[in-house]
Amino acid sequence: MGYKLTPAGFGALLDELATNYQIFGPVRYAGKGRLAGTDLTTYGPVRSVSDLVWDARTTFAPKEVFFPVKESLLYFSGQEITEPSLEMKETLVFLRACDLNAVSRLDKIFLANGPEPDSYYARRRQHIHFVLMECQEGFPGCFCVSMGTNMATGHQAALRLENDHYLLQALAEPWIALGERYGQPARVEPVWVEKNPLTVRVPERVDIALFQHELWREYACRCIACGRCTLSCPTCSCFSVQDVIYRDNPERGERRRVWASCQIDGFTDMAGGHQVRADRGDRIRFKVLHKIYDFRRRFGINMCVGCGRCEEVCPEYISFARCVNTLNQLMEVQGRDA
Incomplete structure (x- = not known):
């Protein structure tokens, strides 16, 4: 299902989502960059349409949303050991195709790389849902086409900023219902990066x-x-x-x-x-x-x-x-x- 949304319509859609979900995406922090007077673009809470950054690559990846930088595994007191409980709200993450493909790599590492999945990763991961932010062209230094990660699957919806409106491809609920409520029906096909200025050739084997x-x-x-x-x-x-x-x-x-x-x-x-x-x-x-x-x-x-x-x-x-x-x-x- 495809929908066309105005900025106001997309804003209302986000407001409704925020009642049931935590929302994360690329955001810009003014003056927080590595160099004086520069901004930092990274993943953070999204509270409005204007928070989402479309014109820059994030310095850090979205993985810390479900793989925290620091995580308590257990508490001990004398002879007693307890595992921390997890009270995590359902979470939406807006991300690019390369980062969505990266999640599939982390899933293999934590969930399929041994006889048992990593329980700490698994219990967070089950609450995470993804919205694809379509790239019409890559950023400097990207080589996703060479790695076959310019296209992606595993998302609930795909979103594209086009001129003064948003194009939404709704693949599952609640996006279908939200698209009908806040948008107008439209034909929406995903747009993928087809060529990067940088080409990388991966060797088939390494001696x-x-x-x-x-x-x-x-x-x-x-x-x-x-x-x-x-x-x-x-x-x-x-x-x-x-x-x-x-x-x-x-x-x-x-x-x-x-x-x-x-x-x-x-x-x-x-x-x-x-x-x-x-x-x-x-x-x-x-x-x-x-x-x-x-x-x-x-x-x-x-x-x-x-x-x-x-x-x-x-x-x-x-x-x-x-x-x-x-x-x-x-x-x-x-x-x-x-």
Whole structure:
């Protein structure tokens, strides 16, 4: 079902949704950017039509709505252990096709990557519903077409801003009823990005000999291990587990999981002082190959969705896309020489 809505009509639709849902989407925070006098565009509560940002990519991904930066797993007091209850309102998230595809990657990691699903992720995820924000063209640095993530499924509705009105494709309730109430029937077909200025060619295989290639030494010199690339990535899911003892009562405390990154110093430290991938170039190799090779071998799809955030936030201008293209060229040369 398709509908055409005026800004006032879409505003009334959001007001009705807000009575039953939490609503999150791309919003702009004035003066909160990384540099003085710049704005931060990221995911936050949407309270009106004007809150939704259509003309910029968010610095951070929507994953923290259902995979919190910090989450309590259990509380302990003496010999008693209790699990925190979750009182979570049904939640709507407005997001782009690449980010919707990223959610499917997180679902595989948390729900299908072992004998049992991650119960903490699963109980939040069941309350999350998605609205696709259509991209008519990508942002600088995007390469979603190369990764096959320019189109998406799994959303209740798709929305497109066109001139002075909104076009809504309603695929399920409550969107069908809301479209009839606040809009006019219209023919609405989804619009997908068909071409990005940036093209990335993912190698079909990666020879183990490339693990020691000088390519990774370049990154060892440049990477400062800040972790921005992974913390802004919509598909990264690494976390550390911390036991916190309360100061006012040493018998009580809680166990938390907190976002972490395979790129940050100390993440792989082990008992006895052993370090896995202490070299920063080795860490980048691990990240890149996991995104475009290891994950695909297990689940049949690339982990990277081509959103381009990692390159946008890197203070050393390390290009994930260039790295993947270089790997592909090396494999093509190896194939011709074989």
